[in-house]
Amino acid sequence: MLKIQIIAAVILVLGLLCILRMIKKRKMELKYALPWLIATVIAIVVDAFPQILFWITDLMGIETPSNALFLIALCLMIALIFLLTVVVSRQSERIKHLAQTVALNDEQIRVLTQQIEQMKSDKLSDE
């Protein structure tokens, strides 16, 4: 086993445990942590069996395995960031809608409270 394989394995396993711990402590939603979890597990497998990387390098017609590794990692990062962009967009829309609903409700509550106060003082002045 190469030195780099051992170092990578340690870092990846620590990373995996870290992600799992954050989910456990409710600091991260499992739903959104899934891509990271899957990517880390795949990385551990490739780290243990580098032949997979060599095979992919040949398959894609790339010159060296390290080039292939960087290419794959970059593509993965881009895909992940893109996914997050979509998620953020959706959240932003939902928050906007919530803000508007709260504001409209606040106004309705204010108006109703005024009407109740008015009715109460009308009743008092009738007596």
Add this chain to the structure above:
Amino acid sequence: MSKNLVIIPAYNEELNIENTVNDLKKHAPEFDYVIINDCSKDNTLQVCRNNNYTVINLPINLGIGGAVQTGYRYAWKHGYDIAVQFDGDGQHDATFLTEMREALEREQADMVIGSRYIKKEGFQSSGLRRAGIKYFTHLIHLLTRHTVTDPTSGMRMANRRVIEVFANNYPGDYPEPESVVMLLRMKMKIQDYPVVMKERLAGKSSISPMKSIYYMFKVSLAILLERFRSYK
């Protein structure tokens, strides 16, 4: 006399919601009910308003987890002793609610889950779905040594302790199995009770076959993680 609530999460149930509420009024009159309209795109809200039903109208769609949790927050806020989840699509049968409540009180359970698979009567779900449910039963048993015969059942009755837990913490998607493990980890007492469920009357179910694979994987992972959370 305990204060009892039925939580009815509803998404696009304009065709079924009236039958569901009528079933409840007829067979479980000692229960109040609240419909949680999960931002339905059809006329569910209008049907509820026309009939003057008690509705909580969510401003955005939260999914079954968020909708049900809203119900539990309502139950906690209004001081209910017992809250039961009841599907808005007509699959659940209100005649079992009184029996379930009696079982909960008699056995001093924290939660009673209506299970299709004790007496195996009525609608049993497709073979594939059943296999999936069996898988979860085994997984939960492996991790908690407790047997839950119908871990995906949406017909669950909870006491005040559980209402408080769920009001504060409830999983987002596919919440049923994960929330059961959460309660078991808190050393709550969970009982199964045999019920009969019907086939969906109208409309579509919200779980497609593609989602089922994601469901199996995600829930398994969630259950495993739940096993390792610590509770005092």
